[in-house]
Amino acid sequence: MLKPNKPINNISMKILHILLTILISLGTLPAISNQYNVYSPNNFNDAIKQENQKERILFILDLSNSMEEPLENSTKFNLMINTMSQILPQISPDTWIGLRVYGQRMGFTPLEACRASRLISPINSNNNQNIENALKKTKPRGMTPITYSLKQAIKYDFMGFSGKKHIILLTDGGENCDESPCTFVMNLIKIRRDVRIDVIAFNINDSEDLEQLECTALVTSGKFYNAQTSAELLNGFNNSIDGVKNVEAKILLPNN
Incomplete structure (x- = not known):
């Protein structure tokens, strides 16, 4: 019988927050975004401009x-x-x-x-x-x-x-x-x-x-x-x- 998922406690949330902070500081997330062509508000207009040109x-x-x-x-x-x-x-x-x-x-x-x-x-x-x-x-x-x-x-x-x-x-x-x-x-x-x-x-x-x-x-x-x-x-x-x-x-x- 499957057990219901346990709610994430405060300690787990803190660990998750720390991991995200490390990834952002290392520049990993922008690299992932670029790899999959995920546009941010900063580069979306540039992409549209390049397409029009x-x-x-x-x-x-x-x-x-x-x-x-x-x-x-x-x-x-x-x-x-x-x-x-x-x-x-x-x-x-x-x-x-x-x-x-x-x-x-x-x-x-x-x-x-x-x-x-x-x-x-x-x-x-x-x-x-x-x-x-x-x-x-x-x-x-x-x-x-x-x-x-x-x-x-x-x-x-x-x-x-x-x-x-x-x-x-x-x-x-x-x-x-x-x-x-x-x-x-x-x-x-x-x-x-x-x-x-x-x-x-x-x-x-x-x-x-x-x-x-x-x-x-x-x-x-x-x-x-x-x-x-x-x-x-x-x-x-x-x-x-x-x-x-x-x-x-x-x-x-x-x-x-």
Whole structure:
């Protein structure tokens, strides 16, 4: 038969108090708290601040009708999809990433076609698979409103994030709706410096288009890649996400 627990007497309470005092004086309790990520009032705000300061990444991908053009026994669109399927699993799930596309619809008027830009996967952590699934449901259809997409992304997609903002833009052509994205970012950096834009020019041969896209990247301290092949496309994405890849992740480039 179980006996009822005896109440803790004064001597036991004194012993317990002494043990706790020793642990605190030796710094054992803070060590235990840190080991199990137990936040105190002093470090909770710091943890929130560090989380808000993390870099957010937004992919902006081209779904204009020219992405249906053939390349390497496939289409540029399919090569982009395959490349993203290789890239996304390499990104650490703790990284906040999102996806905006443009040219996903044609529209009944030129103005409507030039406003075809949509955030199809808002920026979040553990978002890799959501982005891949959303992208596979899209089809190339319309125009190339790059500048409008950048404006929407900076104004709305990063709303509430105070840290660094990293845009990875892929396009197979230059702006054909609005002002040059180069002109836009030249004005942007006059008022803010928290946005970096990497640009991947995919299978573009027009020198003026390449110049405006390279300018867009360099003005924002981003990287510019002139990718003529799927291997170069993969390399461009790989370099752009280099800082947020899983430690054990490796991307195998296709054989030349």
